[in-house]
Amino acid sequence: MHMDVIDLRDFYGRPLGRVAQHHIAGRIEEIWPDVRGLNMLGLGFATPYLAPFLGTAQRVIGLMPARQGVMQWPADARCLTGLVDERELPLPDESMDRVLLVHGLEASESMRVLLRQIWRVLAPGGRVMIVVPNRRGLWARREATPFGHGQPFSRSQITQLLRESMFSPSCWEAALFVPPFDWRPLLRSAPAWERAGHMLWPRFSGVIVVEATKQIYAATALPAARKVASRVRAIAPLPAPTPARAVMPMDDE
Template sequence: MHMDVIDLRDFYGRPLGRVARHHIARRIAQVWPDLRGLSLLGLGFATPYLAPFIGQAERVIGLMPARQGVMQWPAEGKCLTGLVDELELPLGDESMDRVLVVHGLEASESLRGMLRQIWRVLAPGGRVLIVVPNRRGLWARREATPFGHGQPFSRSQLTQLLRESMFSPSGWEVALFAPPFDWRPLLRSAAAWERAGHMLWPRFSGVIMVEATKQIYAATPLPATLKSRVRAVAPVAAPVPARRVTSFDES
């Protein structure tokens, strides 16, 4: 079960959603303090976290999975969002320097397929930052928030999934320690909860954030499981002698 774009928009319009966005955005800014001259893709429902990068990054776009729906963003000016098939991103190979995934991986029906597409569109040495619900956290157990829907993850699960998809985890962050309730005294003390949580119980955060770097060892064509016009390659995490690699269109 997953939330659609209207549910996600409404959540971030509530006091609890604004608190969640504030604390997650702070951690994103710590991981990526400067994206000047770089291209940034937000995948899933990442638009609440993309605004600080407009005017800083060279290019910012947001792509939303078809099952979730799409909404115009930003509210004014040129629309920077699009509705896509997560297994067929309409971007060229090696066209993005950074990819931010929020409310995307946990709701995906094909985790490895989505990661293959991210790997394909990332430039060599590009980085992806993934925000997912923490399996041990309280937020994953409350369906009134988006983090209570879809599949939560542990660090070990994320590490294995990323390595199988030819990404190398390079850094971890955690956020959301206040209980996920729209109770005014809790929301006012959210900053104190964050400070205490980072010091005392980091394993029980609401979300896990992992930054991973694209690795290039070898590439083989994707299995022909989907009819697609997009040329894509699937990573294989094993060094091979340098040779000419031929890509095939899926059919």
């Protein structure tokens, strides 16, 4: 089960969604503080987290999977979003420097294919950042939020999946320690929850934020073969044996 684009938009319009956006965006910007001159792609429903990069990145686009639906973004400017098949991203090879995947991997029906597509469009040295629900966290257990849908991950699970897809995890962050309830006094104390969670129970965050780099395996040169003198056997055709003459017995005279 997954949320469509209307459900996701409505969630981020609620106080709880705005709190989640604020704290996740803070972690994203800590990992990527400078994207000047870079091409940046948002996959899934990443548009709430792409706005800070519009003024600095060379190019920012958002692609949303067909089963989720698409909405115009930004609302007051030229549309930078499109509807795609996550198994065939309509982008040239090595065309993106950064890929941000939010509300995408946990709902994907072809996780490894999606990650291979991200690997294909990333430039050498490119990086992907993925935000996924934490299997140990409270947010993955509450379906009133998008993080309660799809498959949650542990840190070891996402590490294995990334390595199988030729990515190397390079940075880890955690966010959303505040309980996922629309209770205003609770939401006002969200900064205190975040500080306490990072110090006391970092493994129980609502989401895991992981950055990974694209691995490029260089071909290993084979050792030069030693020149060993060898005799080549030639097969020469032999003449066919002459058939023996048949000797006819002679009658007695």
